[in-house]
Amino acid sequence: MLYLSECLYNYHLRNSRRRFTTRLLTFCFRNLFRRKARTALCVLGVALATTFVIAVGSTTMRYTTVIKEMNVLFSGQVMVVSKDAIVIQAIPIAGGLFQESLAEDIKENIKEVEKAVPVLFITPIRFEEMIQLVPVNFSMGIPVEDWQLIIGPTPLKGGVGHFPTNESNSEVVIGASLADQYNWTVGKEIMVNGHKLNVTGVLDTKLALLNRCILMPLRLAQEIYYSKSKSVNIISVKPVQGCSQEELADAIEQQVEYVNALTEDERNDMIQPVLAQVETWNLGIQTVIFIMSLILVMTVTIMSISERRRDFATLDAIGAPLSYVFRLVILETSLIGVLGGILGIVFGSLTAIVLSSLYTNIPLAQFFPTILEIVPPIYMIEIFLAVVVVCCIGGIIPAINATRTRIAEILRTEY
Amino acid sequence: MMKIKTVDLTKTYRVGPSRIIAVDKVNFEVNKVTFTAIVGLSGSGKSTLLNLIGLNDCPTSGKIFIENTDTSLLSDRERRKIRLFHIGFVFQTFNLLPTLSALENVELSMSLAGKSQKEQREKAVRLLENVGLGDRLSHRPRELSIGEMQRVAIARALANDPEVIIADEPTGELDSKTAKEIIGLLFDINRNHKTTVIIATHDEKIVEIADMLYTIRDGKLKLEH
Structure with a gap:
């Protein structure tokens, strides 16, 4: 009798388990x-x-x-920055300027270099913004012929507008987040450091860094931020095929004493x-x-x-x-x-x-x-x-x- | 009919340095459908004996046989199954689950036994109607009178068609009129459902109608008739 009731119990238990759980x-x-x-x-x-x-x-x-993303922009390249710059992922956020002509010197004197692009990276840190863990707004000056090397194949939002084509005009492209915040659209005239600039495109990207960035020709950036001085704070160097980033970085550091040449791994190691x-x-x-x-x-x-x-x-x-x-x-x-x-x-x-x-x-x-x-x-x-x-x-x-x-x-x- | 037999059943408790013998070498047997009453004063060992017979507690020494099976050899799981399928309990303080309605309290036992929801619902309604609570199905215990609570407890005890109902002073909390009704109900169950009722009580009316009467004093059980 006990055995029979146990069998019955197990059979019914299986059938009514779902309702049992609901109850x-x-x-x-x-x-x-x-x-x-x-x-x-x-x-x-x-x-x-x-x-x-x-x-x-x-x-x-x-x-x-956001910090990790900073390295995405300069993927596969050696970044040359001044030894006295304060850097996050090798992006100088304070100090460390040097002459733009250094890029040419590196290109001419070091055979492992395929391309050396001078970049001016501006982080307008003010006292009231010091509470921020990382800077929020950026400006980046890049020679117009070298956009692709730095920002890759980033398209413009809706395919509207174009990247600046001339070093000396006042055309800029902006990140989508900045555009949304200040209601800047293509064709709009904006004021940066007392200069009137024309927005020619809005970047369509997921990268937080580019979303908060004003991209402009290098010459224009130098004019706006450093009164036409031909200073930059980064040289992005692409190695020739077959040359490792480490070899290239060593060669640059031997050639130029006052800079650090940082490979992708070193940049990661710095922040890791x-x-x-x-x-x-x-x-x-x-x-x-x-x-x-x-x-x-x-x-x-x-x-x-x-x-x-x-x-x-x-x-x-x-x-x-x-x-x-x-x-x-x-x-x-x-x-x-x-x-x-x-x-x-x-x-x-x-x-x-x-x-x-x-x-x-x-x-x-x-x-x-x-x-x-x-x-x-x-x-x-x-x-x-x-x-x-x-x-x-x-x-x-x-x-x-x-x-x-x-x-x-x-x-x-x-x- | 489930046969229950105890042999020299003893239960002792330690209270501080002293040892209290709650049940002392009790030999008790039920082998046919009867209405059995155990009468004794408070603290005489009635509840302890019922808990032992109902497999709610383990004896210090002695044996309990159910259907000639030595229950001391059963696992906790097997003892639970015997309680679930073969024994119904009615407590002095009803012990209904306060968050469940009268219907759900009765259904719970059947749900634990694995019965289908339809079967549970139909039987629970029928049992509650039989104890006169057809109109109180969805009421929670706090919305019922104490007499009604005890009726729900009796319905719950009958849910899985047990062969034995163990009632521990079921009228202890009730007024005389309600107590009479509850006794009548238990007596009906005994006679109509052919279910053995073992009841611990002080109630003289129960003593009068019981088929078998035991008295218990200082843990010692004595058959009166």
């Missing part, structure tokens, strides 16, 4: 909403933790991405420890926040279980399997994780764009359409899953406590 879920919801204030506070706690993780994580991730530290800190902060969430969920659930000992004892008395009780508690904490995770992702994404706006002085409205670029969906999913898993883990000890509750003990101790 279990309803049961969990009701249990959670039995103590509305406590559940709401716990969900809010998890949501705040998720918000913090998303906001800090996506903001730092965006900055590291900083990025690694940022990521380590980020991971550390996330870990601490997740542990705090785990403790919060565990504490609240232990409290809830101790208040509901009679219910669990009743389940034990009527023969509920241990797995049922275990699942009930784990599902409750998972629901807290799901609710907290969803709220946290919404709040976190909003906080991330507010932070981006604050740190860049770019209007908030401009960030809304790019919210999925600032907080990528894959990152949202990762954090969401992490939160749910953390909450599940937070439910394990309370669930074990719940499965250990026995009716005989309750009847003996509670009367």
Whole structure:
């Protein structure tokens, strides 16, 4: 008889598992909403933790991405910068000017050089902008015949307009983000450092650096920023075929004492420890926040279980399997994780764009359409899953406590 | 009919340095459908004995045989299945799950037993109608009177058609009128469903109608008739 009933039990259990789970879920919801204030506070706690993780994580991730992108522009080339320049990824953000003619000297004197392009990279850092982790607006002066070498095959938005064709005229192309922010369109006249410039195109690119950049002929850039002095702060050098970047860099450094010639790997190596530290800190902060969430969920659930000992004892008395009780508690904490995770992702994404706006002085409205670029969906999913898993883990000890509750003990101790 | 037999069943508890014998070498047997009453004062060991018989607790020594199977040899999972399929419990304080409606409380046992949703719903409605709660199906325990709660508990105990119902002072919290109704209900179940009822009580009315009467004092059980 016992064997027969067991077979029947297993057969029906398989067939009705889906409905059984739905019912279990309803049961969990009701249990959670039995103590509305406590559940709401716990969900809010998890949501705040998720918000913090998303906001800090996506903001730092965006900055590291922008910094990494800087190298994309000069991919495959050796960058020559002054030894006294302050550089991020070999892009000088302060000091380090030298004469444009150095590019010609390098081209003539070093046989490994196929092309040497002088570039003037301007980061107008002002005191009030020092709070920014990386500069937000850039200007770049490039000889008109060498656009492609620096920015690659970047098209213009909608195919409208053209790249500047003459070194001495006042034509510029601008990044899409700048265009949106200041409502600059093709044909518009803009003022930069007291000079009137004509916008001849808007760059269609995903690179944050180019999105915030004014590209202009080298001569024009020198005129605007350095009063016609023929100074530059970068020489982008392309090696001849068969020559490695390392060999070329060594040759340049031997030839010119006051410059650093940086290969792509060296540029990455310069920034990698900083990025690694940022990521380590980020991971550390996330870990601490997740542990705090785990403790919060565990504490609240232990409290809830101790208040509901009679219910669990009743389940034990009527023969509920241990797995049922275990699942009930784990599902409750998972629901807290799901609710907290969803709220946290919404709040976190909003906080991330507010932070981006604050740190860049770019209007908030401009960030809304790019919210999925600032907080990528894959990152949202990762954090969401992490939160749910953390909450599940937070439910394990309370669930074990719940499965250990026995009716005989309750009847003996509670009367 | 499920046969239950205990042999020298003993349960002791440690309270601080002292040892309390709650059930002392009890020999108890039910081998036909009966309405069995166990009467004793508070603290005499009634609830402990019922918990042992219902496999809710493990004895310190002695054996419990169900269908001639030594339950001490059963795993926790097997003991749970016996509780789920073969024994129904009615507690003094009803022990209904407060977040579930009357209907859901009854359905829960069947749901755990793997019955289909349709079967659960039809049977739960029928059981609740049988105990006079056809109009209180969707009410939560807090919306029911104590008499109604005990009726829901009885319906739940019957959900999986158990062979035995163990009722631990089911009228202890009830007024005399409701208590009489509940006793009548349990008696009907015993007679009409051919279900053995083992009931721990102080209630004299139960003593009068019981087929078998045991008294328990200081953990020692004695058959009266």
